[in-house]
Amino acid sequence: xxxxxxxxxxxxxxxxxxxxxxxxxxxxxxxxxxxxxxxxxxxxxxxxxxxxxxxxxxxxxxxxxxxxxxxxxxxxxxxxxxxxxxxxxxxxxxxxxxxxxxxxxxxxxxxxxxxxxxxxxxxxxxxxxxxxxxxxxxxxxxxxxxxxxxxxxxxxxxxxxxxxxxxxxxxxxxxxxxxxxxxxxxxxxxxxxxxxxxxxxxxxxxxxxxxxxxxxxxxxxxxxxxxxxxxxxxxxxxxxxxxxxxxxxxxxxxxxxxxxxxxxxxxxxxxxxxxxxxxxxxxxxxxxxxxxxxxxx
Amino acid sequence: xxxxxxxxxxxxxxxxxxxxxxxxxxxxxxxxxxxxxxxxxxxxxxxxxxxxxxxxxxxxxxxxxxxxxxxxxxxxxxxxxxxxxxxxxxxxxxxxxxxxxxxxxxxxxxxxxxxxxxxxxxxxxxxxxxxxxxxxxxxxxxxxxxxxxxxxxxxxxxxxxxxxxxxxxxxxxxxxxxxxxxxxxxxxxxxxxxxxxxxxxxxxxxxxxxxxxxxxxxxxxxxxxxxxxxxxxxxxxxxxxxxxxxxxxxxxxxxxxxxxxx
Amino acid sequence: xxxxxxxxxxxxxxxxxxxxxxxxxxxxxxxxxxxxxxxxxxxxxxxxxxxxxxxxxxxxxxxxxxxxxxxxxxxxxxxxxxxxxxxxxxxxxxxxxxxxxxxxxxxxxxxxxxxxxxxxxxxxxxxxxxxxxxxxxxxxxxxxxxxxxxxxxxxxxxxxxxxxxxxxxxxxxxxxxxxxxxxxxxxxxxxxxxxxxxxxxxxxxxxxxxxxxxxxxxxxxxxxxxxxxxxxxxxxxxxxxxxxxxxxxxxxxxxxxxxxxxxxxxxxxxxxxxxxxxxxxxxxxxxxxxxxxxxxxxxxxxxxxxxxxxxxxxxxxxxxxxxxxxxxxxxxxxxxxxxxxxxxxxxxxxxxxxxxxx
Numbered sequence: 001x002x003x004x005x006x007x008x009x010x011x012x013x014x015x016x017x018x019x020x021x022x023x024x025x026x027x028x029x030x031x032x033x034x035x036x037x038x039x040x041x042x043x044x045x046x047x048x049x050x051x052x053x054x055x056x057x058x059x060x061x062x063x064x065x066x067x068x069x070x071x072x073x074x075x076x077x078x079x080x081x082x083x084x085x086x087x088x089x090x091x092x093x094x095x096x097x098x099x100x101x102x103x104x105x106x107x108x109x110x111x112x113x114x115x116x117x118x119x120x121x122x123x124x125x126x127x128x129x130x131x132x133x134x135x136x137x138x139x140x141x142x143x144x145x146x147x148x149x150x151x152x153x154x155x156x157x158x159x160x161x162x163x164x165x166x167x168x169x170x171x172x173x174x175x176x177x178x179x180x181x182x183x184x185x186x187x188x189x190x191x192x193x194x195x196x197x198x199x200x201x202x203x204x205x206x207x208x209x210x211x212x213x214x215x216x217x218x219x220x221x222x223x224x225x226x227x228x229x230x231x232x233x234x235x236x237x238x239x240x241x242x243x244x245x246x247x248x249x250x251x252x253x254x255x256x257x258x259x260x261x262x263x264x265x266x267x268x269x270x271x272x273x274x275x276x277x278x279x280x281x282x283x284x285x286x287x288x289x290x291x292x293x294x295x296x297x
Numbered sequence: 298x299x300x301x302x303x304x305x306x307x308x309x310x311x312x313x314x315x316x317x318x319x320x321x322x323x324x325x326x327x328x329x330x331x332x333x334x335x336x337x338x339x340x341x342x343x344x345x346x347x348x349x350x351x352x353x354x355x356x357x358x359x360x361x362x363x364x365x366x367x368x369x370x371x372x373x374x375x376x377x378x379x380x381x382x383x384x385x386x387x388x389x390x391x392x393x394x395x396x397x398x399x400x401x402x403x404x405x406x407x408x409x410x411x412x413x414x415x416x417x418x419x420x421x422x423x424x425x426x427x428x429x430x431x432x433x434x435x436x437x438x439x440x441x442x443x444x445x446x447x448x449x450x451x452x453x454x455x456x457x458x459x460x461x462x463x464x465x466x467x468x469x470x471x472x473x474x475x476x477x478x479x480x481x482x483x484x485x486x487x488x489x490x491x492x493x494x495x496x497x498x499x500x501x502x503x504x505x506x507x508x509x510x511x512x513x514x515x516x517x518x519x520x521x522x523x524x525x526x527x528x529x530x531x532x533x534x535x536x537x538x539x540x541x542x543x544x545x546x547x548x549x550x551x552x553x554x555x556x557x558x559x
Numbered sequence: 560x561x562x563x564x565x566x567x568x569x570x571x572x573x574x575x576x577x578x579x580x581x582x583x584x585x586x587x588x589x590x591x592x593x594x595x596x597x598x599x600x601x602x603x604x605x606x607x608x609x610x611x612x613x614x615x616x617x618x619x620x621x622x623x624x625x626x627x628x629x630x631x632x633x634x635x636x637x638x639x640x641x642x643x644x645x646x647x648x649x650x651x652x653x654x655x656x657x658x659x660x661x662x663x664x665x666x667x668x669x670x671x672x673x674x675x676x677x678x679x680x681x682x683x684x685x686x687x688x689x690x691x692x693x694x695x696x697x698x699x700x701x702x703x704x705x706x707x708x709x710x711x712x713x714x715x716x717x718x719x720x721x722x723x724x725x726x727x728x729x730x731x732x733x734x735x736x737x738x739x740x741x742x743x744x745x746x747x748x749x750x751x752x753x754x755x756x757x758x759x760x761x762x763x764x765x766x767x768x769x770x771x772x773x774x775x776x777x778x779x780x781x782x783x784x785x786x787x788x789x790x791x792x793x794x795x796x797x798x799x800x801x802x803x804x805x806x807x808x809x810x811x812x813x814x815x816x817x818x819x820x821x822x823x824x825x826x827x828x829x830x831x832x833x834x835x836x837x838x839x840x841x842x843x844x845x846x847x848x849x850x851x852x853x854x855x856x857x858x859x860x861x862x863x864x865x866x867x868x869x870x871x872x873x874x875x876x877x878x879x880x881x882x883x884x885x886x887x888x889x890x891x892x893x894x895x896x897x898x899x900x901x902x903x904x905x906x907x908x909x910x911x912x913x914x915x916x917x
Contacts, residue, residue, distance in 0.1 A: 035690045085893045092635055093892050095690050096832055099825060100888025107881030115874055228694045236691075265709035274698035278683055281695065285686045355779060381781030393779075395772035397837065398765070405762075406769045410781040412762040416790060419761040420754035427573075430761060434572040473780060 005138050007258050008251055013144040015250020017209055020151040021227040022234070022242040023158060024202040029236045030162075030175045031195040034083060034094045038102035040224020042200060045109040046071050047207030047216045051120050052113035060122075071200030074105075079196040084189065106221060117217040122208055147209045154205055158198070159239050167194060175237070229273035233280055238289035245288060249273045304525065305333035308477065308509060309354065314363030316349055316533075323349040324360065325533040331477070336503055336510045338520045340544075341530035342553065347513045348390055350530070351479045354511070355380045355387050367477075382410060386475035388466045390482045390513075394454045400465050401450045404440060407472030408433045437472050444468050444498060460491040464498075471502065478502065480512040484519060492516065496523055521545065529553065562910040578756050595745055600738045608737035609810070611850060616741075616748045617805045619846035622830040623755055623839060624798025629828075630837035631759055632791035633771025634684050634692060638699035639799055639827045644819035645673040645703060646800025647807035648713045651814045654725050655715060662729050666747075666804045673800025674793040676703065681792030685785050700821055707816040714814075721815040724808045740809045747805065751798060756839050758794070767791050768837075829884060833891050835900025844899040852887075853880045 024039045049070055053063040082101055086094055124146045128139040162168040173181040174191050182188050207216075210223050230249050234241025256272045307330040316324040324346045331337045339347045352358040354365065356375035364371045367383060375385075386407070395403050411433055414426035441447055444464055449457060454465055463483060470478060483499065484492045500523055502508050514520050520527060521541040529537035529544055531553040537544050544550055562583050569575045579585045603612065625639045650669030653660055660668075680699040684692050707713045714720055727734040727743065734743045758764050766787045769777035774784055807814045826849055834845020857876040864871045895901060 082889055082893075089892070089896070091689060092693075093896060095635075095693065096828070097889050097892045099828070100885040100892070102885065103825075103881045104885030104889070107878040107883075107885060111875065111878040111882065115878075225697070228697065232691060232694055267705060267709065271698060271701035271705050274695075274701060278695050278698050281683060281687055281691065285691070357775065357779065377778045378781055378783050381779065387779050389776065393773050393776035395769045395776070397772050398768050402765050402768070406765045406777070406782070407780055409762055409766055409769075414762070416758065416763050416794065419763050420758050422757040422761070426757075426761060430576065431572050434576060438572070469780065 002136075002138055004255075005136075006140075007254050009138065009140055010144065011251035011254030012247050013141070013148040013250070014254070015247040016148040016151045016155075016243075017206070017213075017246075018223075018226055018230050018250055019155060019243045019246025020202065020206045020209070021223050022230040022246055023155060023239065024199045024206065025227060025231055026234075026237065026239055026242045027158065027202065028195055028199050030239075031171050032083065032174070032192050033091055034098065035091070035236065036101075036199070037095060037098040037224070038078075038105055039199065039203065039227070040221040041102040041105035041109070042071070042074070042203035043207040043210060043223055044218065044220040045074070045105050045207075046200070046204040047120065047211035047220055048109045048113045050204070050208060051118045051211065051216045055118075067204055068201060071204045072197040075196035075198075075200035076193050079189075079192050083192065083196075102221070102224075106218070110218070115218065117215050120208065120211040120216050122212045124212070126213070143213065147213065150205065150209065154202065155239075155243055158202070161198075162239060167191070171195065226273065229277035232277040233288055235289050241289035249276070252276060304335045307331060308333050308368055309511075310366040311354075312364045312366070314350075314353060314360045314365065316346075316353055316358055316360040322533050323358075324353065327363070327530075327533075327535050329528050329535065329538060331509060331511055332526075334503070334507050334509055335525040336499070336512065336523055338524035338527045339511065339513045339530065340515070340517070340520055340527060344532075345530040346533040347530055348481055349533075351387065351481055351511070351513065355385050355479060381473065384474070384476040385479065386470035386473045386477070387479040388463070388470050388481055388483060390485065392459075392462045392466055394462055394466055394469070396455045397453070399451050399453055400446065400457070400468075401437065401441075403454055403465055404437045404468045404472045405433065407469040408437060410473065411436075436474075440468050440471050443471070443501070460487050463487070463491075463495070467495075467498065474506075475508060477509045477511070480510065482513050482515065484514060484516055492519065499523060562907065562913075564911065576760065578753075578760065592749070595749075596742070600742055603738070603741075605737045608741045610854065613737070613741055613744055613810050614806075615847050615850045616744050617802050617810055618827065618830065618850060619843045620748050620751060620805065621799050621802035621827050622834065622842035622846050623752060624795045624802060625827050626831045626837065626839070626842050627755060627759070627767070627798065628791050628795035630831055630835075630841070631764060631771065632767035632788060632795075634681070634788060634791060635690065636696040636699075636795070637693050637821070637824050637828065638680065638696040638703070640803075640819040640821065640823035641700045641703035642673045642677055642796040642799035643803025643806060643823070644707055644816060645676050645796075646670055646803035647814050647819070648707055648816075649673070649800070650804035651722065651724065651807070652713065652715075662727055663747075666801055666808075669804040670797040670800035673803065674797040677792040677796025677799075678789050681789050684788050684792070697821075700824055704816050704819065720817075721813050724812055724814050727808050734809075744805055744809050747801070751801065752839060752843075755798070759839065763787075763790065826884075829888055831898075832888055833898055835898030836896075838898075838900040840903065841898050841900035844903070848899065849884075852883065856880050856883060 021039065021043060024042070025036055028034055028036045028039075046067060050063050050067045053066055054060070058066065078101065082097055083094070086097055124143045126141050126143040129142050129145065132138060132140050162171060170181070170186045170191055173184070173186055174188060178188060206223070207220065210220055214220070226249070230242060230245040233248060234243075234245030253269050253273050257266070257269050261268050309331040311330070312328050314324055314327045315322065327350065339350060341347050349358060353360050354375065356377040356379065359374035364373060365375055367375070395406065412429045414429050418424060418426040441450060444467065446461065446464055446468060449461060454462060457465065467480070467483065480499070484495050487495065496519060499510060499512065503510050512524070524541060526539060527537070527541055527544045528535060529547075529550045536553055537547045537550040539547070564581045564583075567582055569580065574580065579588060599612070621639060621643055624642075625636060628634050628636055646666075646669035649672040650665045653665040653668045654662070676699075680696060683695045687695060708720060714722055727740070734740050759767075766777070766782045769780075769782055770784055770787050778784055803819065806818070811818055830845030830849050831841060832845070833848050834843065835841025856879055860871060860876045860879065863869060891898060
């Protein structure tokens with residue numbers, strides 16, 4: 001039973017980190033209807049830039065500040081040169097454009113910083129927390145817990161940004177109907193710029209956490225592939241969906257790998273979340289929190 | 298030419314049909330019939346449930362209550378494939394053409410149910426597949442001639458002006474050789490000349506092929522001129538039913554259109 | 560020779576619905592086939608066969624398969640490579656386990672198995688659409704490759720997972736030199752491209768496009784969305800399966816799961832975007848473009864490197880390739896969403912009217 005809880009908690013904690021990546025997707029989808037496949041590449045780009053700057057002798061704080069600037073700039077550039085020319089194109093075209101974008105960003109990142117695998121130390125050790133282990137016998141990683149904490153704070157902040165601020169209200173209006181939002185005087189392009197900049201920021205945080213955990217390497221881009229089932233489960237346009245979906249995927253994939261994996265040769269983490277999400281979709285096509293759409297003709 | 302047109306027994310009957318979306322009642326206890334070979338108009342203010350009624354008839358919406366009897370067989374709701382196979386064709390209020398295809402291909406899709414060749418036969422373009430394609434093409438050309446759209450045969454439908462698109466949509470419906478034709482505002486947004494053309498086509502279809510027509514139209518002049526019987530809807534309820542003259546003089550209908558002092 | 564159709568009258572519907580109604584186009588195609596079947600086998604170098612022509616044709620076949628599904632039926636798939644893998648592994652197993660099975664039958668069998676798997680993974684398309692579906696097809700990509708790696712039967716319990724493909728023998732004749740392999744691939748691809756063209760100009764092609772353009776209207780005129788969509792998945796996966804088998808037998812010489820990764824799926828998607836979504840010609844143009852581009856890039860980088868003594872690290876080429884691919888996709892989607900095939904079509908229209916502007 002102890003072992004079960006250990007796996008469950010480990011899964012839930014990594015689930016929070018999935019939520020964090022998924023949140024980057026949801027943010028952009030809500031505001032501009034774009035399913036940004038390049039979010040994983042942004043995570044990779046952020047982590048690589050940060051580590052690259054540290055290698056060039058910048059301090060932690062300076063590297064963080066510069067990377068943040070770079071990410072915001074990158075977000076703005078993407079909005080201006082990729083999204084804006086494609087406005088009013090079918091969603092599928094935009095989606096394919098972001099696949100192209102992900103190739104572009106991955107190539108650029110490695111061209112600038114090289115493709116070596118690097119470690120990233122953000123000062124938190126990956127070790128069991130003593131007092132919890134003493135009290136309950138369950139090992140909870142200090143790193144995982146801190147990462148989950150950071151992710152949780154960020155998620156809360158973004159949720160507040162969406163629901164409580166003027167910008168949030170404008171964002172929701174834009175998400176509902178571009179033209180109507182324009183008609184009531186919401187500066188559309190400014191809003192999209194902000195969203196992409198925020199998505200760049202979220203990618204930075206996710207990149208640091210994931211980079212510190214797994215090393216900064218090309219495989220970071222696959223984190224995005226983990227976030228996709230989370231999105232299917234939670235619905236592309238739902239912040240709570242991204243959080244709950246992330247927790248469910250994180251927990252079930254770890255449990256499945258530990259309890260079911262050995263019987264089929266292991267390595268099922270790669271597809272299990274997809275199959276789970278797919279099975280769920282067949283029952284509820286609009287996702288956990290998505291709105292049911294009545295199609296009219 | 299007019300020999301075919303003798304109004305017969307009801308082919309379609311709705312009894313107590315109700316349809317709701319969430320809490321909104323789109324149709325409330327509607328009963329009506331459509332007789333063979335007649336032109337039956339549905340009128341009513343915006344949001345009265347006219348399009349919903351057509352959608353119920355051809356199975357796009359499934360009503361919660363009531364029965365629909367088509368050619369003697371009663372059912373709770375229709376199924377879209379089934380209605381097409383039974384000979385019910387339809388045009389839409391907002392043009393529903395296949396925008397990526399040419400006029401010819403759009404109309405050819407109307408004959409998809411007449412083509413039985415398997416995918417394999419179509420892939421080698423031999424025997425039945427080839428014969429069917431050519432025979433159906435000949436039928437489609439008849440429709441094209443009938444509606445006078447020969448010159449735009451190969452044009453992608455997206456490039457056509459609105460009025461012609463409406464005509465192509467009618468052609469696609471006619472290509473199926475329907476016995477019951479549902480037209481959702483076939484003349485909306487047209488100028489006088491285009492309306493006259495469209496009226497002529499509807500009357501010709503009705504006379505030459507004996508097709509039963511149910512149409513929704515806002516232009517009262519058109520409705521009163523070409524329809525045999527008119528049903529009036531308001532807020533999902535039927536408030537009038539009869540010949541154009543009867544409907545015109547009905548108090549309930551006048552109230553619905555002109556408003557009543559409260 | 561002028562590109563004019565004046566004076567060519569069609570007196571039958573058969574002539575009007577031919578694949579190439581214009582005489583000059585027919586002559587052009589005949590010339591291309593003549594070059595492909597006669598001139599190239601006599602003149603090309605082994606390198607040209609194995610590095611460019613053979614992969615180009617095979618990937619064009621896969622792109623054609625994807626184009627039937629995505630371009631014609633409107634169902635986006637990111638799992639193309641996985642369906643190719645099914646074709647390759649099942650062909651391998653057919654040849655391995657059924658002694659004396661004809662090679663082409665084994666390839667067709669691989670295609671049929673891929674079609675069956677395609678139908679299973681196409682089932683979600685009945686309830687979900689757009690990129691929900693695209694993500695669902697990723698499930699196929701990961702799950703199928705995992706199965707092929709983990710289930711020993713597929714690899715005949717080969718510990719390394721990389722199997723040498725059996726030699727290609729038809730009626731006692733072994734196809735093992737590059738020109739022979741090329742001719743075999745070319746014949747299969749030509750026939751299947753013809754079949755695809757027939758399908759898309761026929762009833763099933765119109766049903767697919769109708770579903771793509773407006774599914775509700777398609778349903779109302781009697782098209783069954785379920786049947787049309789699943790058929791699209793089946794036919795598309797069949798094409799991909801055969802392409803996958805050819806990829807293993809005529810190009811790689813090995814059968815291994817890693818060759819059919821997500822990257823290959825994306826590359827094939829790029830082929831149809833650049834070549835032209837919803838055209839048969841586009842699959843070929845896109846494939847040629849995507850196969851030749853990296854070779855041209857690395858040659859270019861190597862040339863600059865040696866002439867200017869830049870000492871460029873070897874990874875630069877591959878990263879540049881990623882960037883150019885990505886950039887081109889965005890460029891095409893913005894500037895010419897209908898791809899190279901549309902550019903070709905516009906050129907032809909200009910030619911017809913030349914020397915007048917319109």
